[in-house]
């Protein structure tokens with residue numbers, strides 16, 4: 001065991017007497033010469049700790065033994081180098097939905113209450129992240145020592161929940177309640193310095209000083225600070241006022257009917273803040289109810305969908321050097337992102353000014369991602385403008401992001417074929433050209449595929465990995481692994497018009513433009529989509545993507561689909577012809593010169609004049625296209641389709657993606673609705689024959 005630990009670098013962690021103790025279940029415990037018990041969380045068979053039901057039950061047993069033979073102090077920390085604990089076991093949470101979650105939650109609370117009540121000093125030593133239930137475990141200790149780099153957070157809101165293992169009353173009781181609420185409402189993480197200033201951590205130390213810090217902490221009788229703030233908010237009127245402000249702030253970000261968890265958390269604190277017992281009971285009841293909500297079920301599913309996509313890119317890509325051809329909107333983003341994620345990147349473009357822009361853009365992305373001076377310097381060192389294309393011969397992967405023109409792309413491939421090294425992969429970022437056509441004449445077509453990034457590259461998590469007729473399995477596997485290595489989610493899709501995501505999204509954008517031609521105001525159209533839960537309205541999105549790109553993709557799709565496509569609206573062609581191509585031009589359907597357009601207010605008397613099928617006309621074509629893609633095996637499963645649409649387009653995650661939405665609404669009802677829309681507005685709405693298979 002010692003040898004293995006050395007290899008893992010775990011010898012650097014000060015585990016005190018737990019170091020050589022035998023692991024029992026999830027824990028290792030030993031007592032040192034000073035009578036201090038060291039308890040290390042060390043979940044078997046994984047590098048990351050989670051707080052499972054089993055781990056809590058075992059902790060209960062450990063606490064019983066400690067009560068019977070009280071140590072001088074108890075130290076709790078993680079034996080994993082990666083961090084303290086990532087939170088609850090999300091699979092267990094998913095299993096709890098629909099069960100009597102309350103009983104299990106009460107059991108967990110009893111264990112942490114028992115830890116809190118232990119009659120000796122208790123100290124949590126936290127390195128890396130203490131999230132969710134991991135943070136709650138640390139909060140049940142008297143003190144928290146943060147090792148430099150430690151962070152604390154409650155990401156539960158991202159799963160449609162709030163803390164459920166005592167976090168709501170322990171954190172609001174420990175630090176300024178408004179700061180505690182902000183952490184829980186936003187799901188943001190407090191890094192070491194912030195954690196110290198907020199009072200979450202009592203002190204910060206270096207790993208090598210942990211033993212000394214523990215000894216000092218257990219002999220220091222000084223109680224916890226920050227009580228005064230907690231008292232001030234202990235008064236109901238002050239809490240109500242603060243709660244009103246929190247509700248208003250939350251409402252600016254999410255709607256209560258879409259994302260109820262933050263609202264329930266505010267209620268909980270407003271009604272019971274300062275009354276620990278009441279808050280504990282209310283936390284359990286509220287958490288159990290949220291766990292049973294469709295929002296939480298869908299967000300937990302989205303969590304697993306993300307894991308599923310990640311695991312679709314296993315192994316090692318063997319790609320260390322990437323050459324990107326074309327330094328425009330996409331090529332610049334791809335090059336910057338690959339460099340930030342550790343690849344050596346060369347970037348070529350006949351337009352040298354584009355190379356300069358690309359480097360400046362990479363600097364901006366580094367800044368937005370808070371990479372710091374050293375991180376930014378390292379990333380920019382890895383990104384080399386290469387006007388002569390010297391990197392082509394060195395690259396393991398060449399990504400072509402030249403103009404969307406088959407002739408130009410073929411010319412680029414001819415040039416590359418003469419210079420690329422044997423075994424290197426060539427991937428095109430084309431949105432709308434058939435890869436099988438582009439593959440004609442490519443040297444080594446088994447190493448030619450599509451790698452379709454979404455715009456903006458640094459924000460959109462999904463990448464479509466597209467196989468053409470002759471692409472080899474190994475090429476697809478390496479590309480999928482590459483996506484994972486650069487922190488992106490690969491979706492393996494077939495070489496069909498629009499692939500998966502654009503195939504499903506373009507009808508939504510086109511329908512919005514058709515509605516505009518019918519006289520529906522653009523901001524009302526956008527509002528309907530926002531109210532449904534889309535991250536941006538379709539007219540705004542079209543402007544963001546670029547109206548020229550939308551037109552390109554729409555034109556290419558319209559000729560290739562088996563079902564009728566909306567006539568491409570005149571207004572789209574006119575804007576493109578006038579150079580008003582959207583956000584990048586400062587003007588499209590909206591004026592972007594002063595920043596993004598303001599969406600229409602949520603309630604407006606004018607809304608009653610809107611067509612009552614407005615939302616269905618926008619959303620159901622997405623569902624229908626997804627059913628077509630499923631039938632044509634463009635993607636492998638409903639799960640993959642939902643995942644792709646959530647992570648590429650932000651399709652209302654709380655609704656679980658288009659397929660889940662259709663299933664929740666009832667496939668037969670959706671099919672009938674599409675048929676009715678087809679009668680009213682034309683055959684572009686005619687339901688796909690694949691609906692018959694969606695039982």
Ligand code: NAD
Pocket residue numbers: 325326327328329330331348349350351354400401402403404405408411412429430431432452453454455545546549
């Ligand atoms: P862009 O016009 O911004 O950039 C194209 C770049 O290619 C320009 O910098 C141009 O100078 C350069 N170029 C021209 N001829 C070249 C040649 N012979 N060799 C090398 N470079 C050459 O275009 P973009 O929006 O970045 O799109 C690039 C590709 O990515 C297209 O295939 C497009 O369909 C696809 N794509 C675009 C988006 C998007 O939202 N913009 C999204 C996904 C995929």
